[in-house]
Amino acid sequence: MxxxxxxxxxxLDSLANAGAPAPTPAMANNRPLRAARxxxxxxxxxxxxxxxxxxxxxxxxxxxxxxxxxxxxxxESGQTVPILLRRHPQKPDKYLLVYGRxxxxxxxxxxxxxxxxxxxxQLDDAKAVEAQVTENMARRDLTYIEKALFxxxxxxxxxxxxxxxxxxxxxxxxxxxxxxxxxxxxxxxxIRAIGPAEGIGRPRWEALAKRLEHYGDIEADLIVTAERTxxxxxxxxxxxxxxxxxxxxxxxxxxxxxxxxxxxxKKAPAKSRSKAQKLYGPVAGTLRRGKNGVQLDIAEGxxxxxxxxxxxxxxxxxxxxxxxxxxxx
Numbered sequence: 001m002x003x004x005x006x007x008x009x010x011x012l013d014s015l016a017n018a019g020a021p022a023p024t025p026a027m028a029n030n031r032p033l034r035a036a037r038x039x040x041x042x043x044x045x046x047x048x049x050x051x052x053x054x055x056x057x058x059x060x061x062x063x064x065x066x067x068x069x070x071x072x073x074x075x076e077s078g079q080t081v082p083i084l085l086r087r088h089p090q091k092p093d094k095y096l097l098v099y100g101r102x103x104x105x106x107x108x109x110x111x112x113x114x115x116x117x118x119x120x121x122q123l124d125d126a127k128a129v130e131a132q133v134t135e136n137m138a139r140r141d142l143t144y145i146e147k148a149l150f151x152x153x154x155x156x157x158x159x160x161x162x163x164x165x166x167x168x169x170x171x172x173x174x175x176x177x178x179x180x181x182x183x184x185x186x187x188x189x190x191i192r193a194i195g196p197a198e199g200i201g202r203p204r205w206e207a208l209a210k211r212l213e214h215y216g217d218i219e220a221d222l223i224v225t226a227e228r229t230x231x232x233x234x235x236x237x238x239x240x241x242x243x244x245x246x247x248x249x250x251x252x253x254x255x256x257x258x259x260x261x262x263x264x265x266k267k268a269p270a271k272s273r274s275k276a277q278k279l280y281g282p283v284a285g286t287l288r289r290g291k292n293g294v295q296l297d298i299a300e301g302x303x304x305x306x307x308x309x310x311x312x313x314x315x316x317x318x319x320x321x322x323x324x325x326x327x328x329x
Contacts, residue, residue, distance in 0.1 A: 071106035148179035185209035193226035195246030211257035
């Protein structure tokens with residue numbers, strides 16, 4: 001292997017591992033990073049005008065966290081880790097970003113820096129996406145909803161089908177299918193307004209999607225709620241009560257959606273038991289036993305009239321007989 005080749009490989013190894021834990025054997029043997037490493041045009045690190053760099057990738061992260069701290073660090077100590085670019089296929093004086101968005105945005109917003117240090121590789125669209133995902137996941141795992149949204153947008157952009165996306169994100173096709181369903185039920189715009197919500201996993205995002213099923217078109221209102229909540233970042237600095245603004249936004253939206261009320265099942269009326277009462281053969285009436293007691297219906301006629309007049313005496317006599325029976329026991 002030539003010295004220049006060794007230098008190119010060393011630079012890409014440093015680029016992939018900067019800011020991450022010590023590389024594992026899996027990272028060292030990672031196919032997308034090996035492909036990016038081998039595709040670098042030259043060992044030279046170029047100084048590129050940030051305005052010449054186009055970032056039209058499918059975004060995998062919802063937040064550029066700590067961008068201000070990173071900018072201050074680069075302004076003080078310099079950009080120690082280059083970003084990775086590829087040449088624009090139609091515009092020879094422009095470049096496409098492969099990865100390094102936080103570093104690029106930090107330098108773009110700096111009043112002290114005018115160029116960004118970059119390596120340039122020959123990569124097609126698919127290889128660039130693979131390198132982007134692998135490099136970012138080597139630094140910090142994407143949250144559940146970042147992966148879900150990224151998978152959804154990769155498929156929408158025509159990158160590949162669910163099986164291909166599952167391979168890139170190192171998960172199963174069924175997990176990708178469920179994630180895409182959640183994104184479609186909640187809506188990408190509302191998800192972006194909420195943010196990465198680190199620590200909020202699939203069950204709660206799925207619960208949010210189910211709550212939304214029972215409401216009409218209130219997405220715009222919920223987006224306002226999420227953005228307003230995230231805008232409170234820094235207001236409450238008490239470490240005991242501070243909450244990640246993105247998580248707070250999720251909770252605020254979730255709380256706005258009351259769980260659907262399940263109608264109470266009406267209890268079936270108690271079945272009444274009835275028994276025909278006979279008088280020397282013919283049916284004279286009906287005795288019914290229900291939840292409210294016992295009811296005796298006697299067919300209309302002279303006997304019914306007489307029974308009505310004597311009912312109190314009959315009831316008293318029957319009660320006395322019942323008491324004597326109880327005492328006999």
